[in-house]
Amino acid sequence: MKRLLPLAVLAALSLAGPAQAGLFDDVEARRQVSDLRQELEGRLETSNRGQLELANQNQELRAEVARLRGQLEVLLNEVETLKQRQRDFYVDLDTRMRQLETAGAQAEPAASLDPAAETADYEAALTLLRDNKPREAQAAFEAFITKYPESANQSAANFWAGNAALQNRDTAAATRLFNTVLGKWPNDPVAPDAMLGLANSQQAAGDARTAQRTLQTLIERYPTSNAAQAAKQRLAKR
DSSP, rough: OTTTHHHHHHHHHHHHHHHHHOOOOOHHHHHHHHHHHHHHHHHHHHHHHHHHHHHHHHHHHHHHHHHHHHHHHHHHHHHHHHHHHHHHHHHHHHHHHHHHHHHHHOOOOTTOOHHHHHHHHHHHHHHHHHHTOOOHHHHHHHHHHHHHHTTTTTTHHHHHHHHHHHHTEEEEEEHHHHHHHHOOOTSSSHHHHHHHHHHHHHTHHHHHHHHHHHHHHHHHHTSSSSHHHHHHHHHHTO
C-alpha cells in the first residue's frame, strides 16, 4: 500500500504538468496580444496626431497664400491707379499744348510785353515738362510767373510748376505753388488737381496726417472732379 502512494503522486504530477503548461501558454499569448494592442493604439495615436498637425499646417499655408494674394491685388491696383494718373497727366498736358498751338495765348498781356513771346515762353515750359525735364520746366514756369503776372495762364503756370517741383522732390516749392493756385484761383479747372498735388507734396514731405486731411477737403470742395475720385480711392486704402 505504501508503495502505491508515490506512484499515485507521480501520476498526478504527470497529469498536472501539461495543464499548467497550457495555462502558462494562454497567459503569455494574452500578454502578447495586449502588448500588440497597446503598440497599435500608440502608433494610431501618433499617426492621428501627425495628420492633425499636417492639417493645421495646410490651413495656415492656405491662410498665408490668401493673405499674400490680397496684398498682391492691392499692389497691382495701386500700380494701375498710378499708371492711369500718369496717363491722364500727359493727356491733359498734350491737350493744353494743342490748345495753345491752335488758339494761341488767351491772356491779354501788359502793353509793354509781346503776346507772342508770352505764348512762346509758356509753350517752351510745357515742352520741357513733357520731355521729362522737370528741373528745367520748374525754372521756366517760375520765370513765366514772374515775367507775366497778368497772364491768363497764371493759374496753369503755377499748377504745372508745382508738378515739376514735385517731380524734383522739391516739396516746399510744390506746396507753395499748389497753395497759390488754391488761394488765388479756387474755381479754376486746375484747382482740384492742385489740391491733389498738394496732398502728394505733404505725403512726400512725410506729413501723412495733413495729406489725409487735404484729401478729405478735396472730396468736400470738389466732389464731382476726377481728383476727388482719386482721393476717395486713396483714403479707402488706408
